[in-house]
Amino acid sequence: MISFEDFGKTYGRRAAVRSLTCSVLAGEAVALLGPNGSGKTTTLKAAAGLIRPTSGRVRIGDPPRDARLPAARRAISYLPQKVAFPDALTGREVLEFYRALRGAAAERVPEVLKFASLNGSSSRGVASYSGGMVQRLGLAVALLPDAPVLMLDEPTAALDPDGLCAFYGLVEKRRAEGHTVLFTSHQLGDVERLADRLLLLVEGRLVASLTQAELGQRLAERGVMRLRLDRDVPGLLGKIRQVAPTATRAGEELVVPGPAKDRPRVLDIVRANGVGIVNLVASEGRLDVLYRELVAEDHP
Secondary structure, eight states: OEEEEEEEEEETTEEEEEEEEEEEOTTOEEEEEOSTTSSHHHHHHHHTTOSOOSEEEEEETTTTEETTSHHHHTTEEEEOSSOOOOTTSBHHHHHHHHHHHHTOOTTHHHHHHHHHTOTTOTTSBGGGOOHHHHHHHHHHHHHSSOOSEEEEESTTTTOOHHHHHHHHHHHHHHHHTTOEEEEEOSOHHHHHHHOSEEEEEETTEEEEEEEHHHHHHHHHHTOEEEEEESSOOTTHHHHHHTTOTTOEEETTEEEEESOGGGHHHHHHHHHHTTOOEEEEEEEOOOHHHHHHHHHHHHOO
16 A cells, blocks of 8 residues: 655755665554654655655555655545644634545534544634644544545644544544554554554664564563562572573562563472462563664664
């Protein structure tokens, strides 16, 4: 549905994106992650047909078309990172304008207004809206057309918890209906909740592509179990290290890093040595920690 083929974009001497080759399948939700200035917005704009590649190409749809062609652009709905609307228009007038522009059905306006949850403010001028309300209105505009591809640049940046829940529900509904979603975010919760796959960009280069299953495996490998035992037994740590080589002692605790599948074997070793467990705490790996590790691996 979206394909980047050796896509590159430079601005003067600065390379924003370098030789990006990847694809987003129909019905897939993919998150673009990366530090500021890593090329996420440039990548999204190229897919939306808003910028011309310096090298390579970007194609949209089935059959695939150059992203800058009108037929390709009709297949998408795009929300930029910063949205702005004429202050004198009301929220409803903004939606009616974009509905007519995209040829959406008239009943779509009340539907997306319900999502936007503007607290009865759809008849007020946009000038009176808070930043979060403007963001909700922008999302409502993006959801007006029944486009097969939805592209969102930092869609949850200004949303409150109610708006966030509504947004998650709508994106999940679009994905369940077979729509394709490509979004950028600095909110790692968005990635865990919405993305089938994440693409990590660092300095314009793709350094990691992980499915949810692969991400789950990576996070599981970074889990930690902490055990407080009722007594110390000489040689116990050495026996545990046969299963979990990086196990260590920290004060009165045994710290056992590794995937959850190894923990029953560690507990069996403890019990086989006649040691009682006073306290046990297990935690899984965190996405923010993995993210920093992946960035650091590529940019030490």
